[in-house]
Amino acid sequence: MACSQASEAVMGIKTDANLNAVQYSWLTTIVYLCELVCMYPFNRMFQSLPVAKIICIAVICWGIVVSLTAVCHDFIDLMVVRGLLGMLSVLLKMQPDVSKGAFETAIQPGFLTVTSLWYIRGEQAQTIAYWYSMNGLTSIFTGLLTYGCSQYKGVIKSWQLMFLILGLLTFSWGCFALWWVPDSPTRAKCFSDEDKRLMVERMRQNQHLINNSSGTKCERQFSTHTCIVLSTLPSGGIGAYNGLITNALGFSVLQVDLLAMASGAVTLCCIFGAVFFYRWTRWTIGTAALCILPQIACVVTMMTVTPNAQNKGGVLIAYYLFYFNQAQIILLLSLTSQNVAGGTKKAIAVACTWAGAMVGNMIGPQVFAMATPPRYIKGFAVSLGVYCAMSAILLYLYFSYRTINRSRDKARVDKRGSAEERPEDLDMAFDDLTDRENVNFRYNI
Numbered sequence: 275m276a277c278s279q280a281s282e283a284v285m286g287i288k289t290d291a292n293l294n295a296v297q298y299s300w301l302t303t304i305v306y307l308c309e310l311v312c313m314y315p316f317n318r319m320f321q322s323l324p325v326a327k328i329i330c331i332a333v334i335c336w337g338i339v340v341s342l343t344a345v346c347h348d349f350i351d352l353m354v355v356r357g358l359l360g361m362l363s364v365l366l367k368m369q370p371d372v373s374k375g376a377f378e379t380a381i382q383p384g385f386l387t388v389t390s391l392w393y394i395r396g397e398q399a400q401t402i403a404y405w406y407s408m409n410g411l412t413s414i415f416t417g418l419l420t421y422g423c424s425q426y427k428g429v430i431k432s433w434q435l436m437f438l439i440l441g442l443l444t445f446s447w448g449c450f451a452l453w454w455v456p457d458s459p460t461r462a463k464c465f466s467d468e469d470k471r472l473m474v475e476r477m478r479q480n481q482h483l484i485n486n487s488s489g490t491k492c493e494r495q496f497s498t499h500t501c502i503v504l505s506t507l508p509s510g511g512i513g514a515y516n517g518l519i520t521n522a523l524g525f526s527v528l529q530v531d532l533l534a535m536a537s538g539a540v541t542l543c544c545i546f547g548a549v550f551f552y553r554w555t556r557w558t559i560g561t562a563a564l565c566i567l568p569q570i571a572c573v574v575t576m577m578t579v580t581p582n583a584q585n586k587g588g589v590l591i592a593y594y595l596f597y598f599n600q601a602q603i604i605l606l607l608s609l610t611s612q613n614v615a616g617g618t619k620k621a622i623a624v625a626c627t628w629a630g631a632m633v634g635n636m637i638g639p640q641v642f643a644m645a646t647p648p649r650y651i652k653g654f655a656v657s658l659g660v661y662c663a664m665s666a667i668l669l670y671l672y673f674s675y676r677t678i679n680r681s682r683d684k685a686r687v688d689k690r691g692s693a694e695e696r697p698e699d700l701d702m703a704f705d706d707l708t709d710r711e712n713v714n715f716r717y718n719i
Contacts, residue, residue, distance in 0.1 A: 287433045290347075297349045299643035302514040304353050306632035308360030313625055313632070320387055320621065324457035329384040332362045333448030341441025344434040386624055390611050391458050394476060395718060399558060399608035403549040406604050410545065410597075413538025416440070421531040497671050498609050501562075502630035504664045505606055508569070508657035509599050510638025515650060519576075519593070522648030524586045533590070540594045548601035558605055558612070559672045559719050565602035566661050566668075568595035573654040573661070580649075603631075612718045613675070616708035675717035682713055 288298055319328055339358045346352045385405055393401045416436075423436040456462035459473040512519070516537070520530045544565075552561045575592035579585065607627065614623040642653035709715045 287352075287431075290431055290433070291349060291352060293349055293352075295643055295647075299514065299639040301349075301352055301356055302510060302639040303636045304357050305360035306510070306635040308357045309632045310629055310636075312361045313629055320384065324461075325384055325387050325391070326455045326457040327452065329388070330448055330452035330455060332384070333451060334445055335448075336362045337441045337443070337445030337448055339441075340444055341438055343441070344430070344437040386607060386611055386627075390620070395612040396556075398611045399552055399605060400549050402608050402611065403545050403601070403604045406600065406607075407542055407545045409600065410538040410541030413541060414535045415538075417531060417534030417536075417538060420534060421528060424528060424531055497667050497674075498606065498613075499626050499630040501606050501664055501667050501671075502603075502627055503634040504660045504667070505599065505603050506631045506634030507638045507641070507660050508573075508596070509603065510635030511642035511653050511657070512596055512599075512638070513635075514639040515642050515653075518647065519650065520590070523581045523590055523593070524583060525590075537594065537597065541597045541600050544598045545601045545604060548598070548605065552605065557719070558608060559668050559675075562602050562605040562609075563665060563668045563672075565598040565605070566665055568598045569602075570658065570661050572596040573658045576649065576654045577651050577658070609671075609718075614709055615712060615715055619708045672719055675719045679716050679719070682716065685713065 287293075293301070316328075336359065339355055339362070343352070343355045346355055386402070389398055389401050389405075419436060419439065423432040423439075426432050426435055428435075456464075459465065459477075460470050462470070465473070517530050517534075520533055521527065525533060548561055548565055551564070552558060555561065572592055572595040575589060579589055579592075581589045610623050610627045614620045641656050642650050645652035645654075707715075709717070
């Protein structure tokens, strides 16, 4: 559980720690820089150690370090703490904010790995949406907590109290999860041996192994990784400056704290709206592309409309359209989870995906740091260019995957007169072939 850098900024941490604009942006960049450095060793850990145990230990360490943030008083202290949180996030990972860093390197890759162990490909996009949507739920909770802590007047600062509360809650939950969460379906004590066998057989539909400790050659999917970079670049910038941008629209500090709850609710609506559309169409890439349209509307509004007392409500609504970015990221993550097979290839693909996310999140705050406050027009202009480039790449991915699927269907028709899947097509599911090598593998588009 974490408090966003934007919330901290409006609560006074920027003033109390004597941070200038460059230092403030580096507090976000250091998170993803540490993630990038720690990605490889943690990714190797996922291939040889129990995934759930690594995640739970990372959550416990996360809680400890978040609590220690309360004793930070200057830029160097905050950089050290955020670097440690970034490392943890390689094992856990949530959305960009101030309480993430080196430990953060463990989170989202770990969650993505667990998702692929427990769910078939058709279920993975919505499952990722469920755990990723907790970012929105957390925003609602932390918005209320931030508002409450802002009223506190005592021996410590309000932002220090908030970090102590969030750190202790996270530590307690991590201890419970370490005791409760199994590492894989075959190690879950709540299932009988027959249940475990059925769960393993069910995973044949994924056309890849349940365990990913070995594998064959890797083909990097640069287009998907580039989309991740482009998608997280605006997210990293706007996420870091969210509170300052909202404050610049004409809302007070306390109103910004309460609006964090609204942004969390909007995030949930955007995510579940996109997931509903995906479940209706089974169109992963198309849904991700449609999520770009409201984001374009957001950045165009922020660039062209000058906020004032009369229109600030309308501008805020347009600004909230940015949160379709969270739904888009989920769908891009699911592309890696669904469309990559082979143990080693999937491990490297997941690592490359998060490396791309870190690069985008490192660049984003620096782009907005170079923009002129309070409207940050240059930052939004760069975001607009990013969305145009991403649209072109998604179009390429759609036609590329569709061409391969049709080619394999045609080969199956030539061989036996029908393109329908038969039970024998699952015989190679656990042979640890990559998606390129397994002729029975079909890409989800």
